[in-house]
Amino acid sequence: MIELKKLGKTFGRKTVLKEIDLTFNAGEVIAVMGPNGSGKTTLLKTILGLVIPDTGMVYVNGEDCRKNFEYRKLIGYMPQIANYPENLKVKELFKIVRDIREKNSINDEELIVSFKLQEIMEKNFGQLSGGYKQRVTGAIAFLFHPQILILDEPTASLDPLSNEIMRDKIHRERDKNKLIIMTSHIISEAEELADRIIYIIDGEIVINKLLSELKNGSIEFSLNQKISSVLESIQHTG
């Protein structure tokens, strides 16, 4: 569904992505992990067309994404930080996306209901708390039944209940054969949700394995220990 070929990006002197080759398929939940500043968000932003790569190509459903914006119809995106115009009402924010996308399609309003967003539709976006802002952007990401969901730390500032709602939603969308790419720092979350773990350090992919492969055999070990042991073995060989 998404294919990255020899993707490279440098910001000034810092190389953020080094010749990344990746393929993402429908029906997969992929957790992109790595230390702060390792290039996780840049990787996602390259797929979204926010960051323009220096080298390499991004294909979504076989289409080259460089000169084309229509492919973003397929993608629902939930950013890490959302500071949208503070004098716009929440319902107006939903209207903007509905105006941009096709109006005739049936919207997925599940999250609007379960996040209780109906009650805050008339509020200005600037008045919302961080958690509510994230609920709004989450609901927008899922609104158009996108085939691809890109979620940048989707549960970072959600309360436990909303967190559960979000995880449950991700599970159910995966079962509908959607592709979900998310970043996370919470290992237990990745373990619960993801089918495949990608670990990036300094713009290089060091782990790209199915969760089952990673866990292979020794179930008693936590994913955390598995990742550290893989990282250690890399350090020894490198």
Place this chain on the structure above:
Amino acid sequence: MKIKILKYIFLDLFRSKFILAYTFFLLLMTITVVYIGHDTSKAVISILNIILFIVPLVSIIFGTIHFYNSREFIEFLLTQPVARKSIFWSEYFGLSASLSLSFITGVGLPLIFIGINIQGVYLIISGVLLTLIFVSLAFLASSAVNDRVKGIGLSILIWLYLSVIFDGFVMMIFYLLRDYPLDKIIVGLTSLNPVDLTRILILLQIEISALMGFTGATFQNFFGSITGKIYSLIMLLIWIILPAMISLRVFKRKNF
């Protein structure tokens, strides 16, 4: 091209306290000047001197701050199926429209109330043109510079240069080259500054050569009134379009 987003950007700014305050300030200023002076021409000149100072300052600083504040929203819009170009123009015209509306309400309404003349119409047109020019420059500064503080600094510098420093340079050139015929140089130099161009556009309309200063008088001699006005209007339009097009180019290739 999708300009639906424009509506929402305008709406957001329209509700902002800053735009409200700006409108009230202009309103208060215009009413005071009109109330004090009896002659409309003199009132227009007084208002002109204030707006030549205030409109560029507010447009470029507020424009720059708005651009940096909208960064995450722009990012979000960019992930939607819309061309970068239409997001850029929506931001540009949304901001220009709200600042222009403030200006038209603040300066235009009182003038219409006391009976507007052709000079007043020119004043309003010039104010709107100045707004567009300095919004263009604001977008140029803020799309070229990633760092917010540096971007705002650059904007202040541009404003300071065009409003204050530039005139100092022109005076210095006058003084150094006072023995030579300077007409063409002065016309050329003036075209490099939208604030001067606006001043000349209004003063040519009022036709008070005594108040025009050296540049204005030279302008009138060189072009005559009509050609002078057309020339300065065209130059002002170039001052809107050129920075806007350059910043669009930068915006299209920008990493968010």
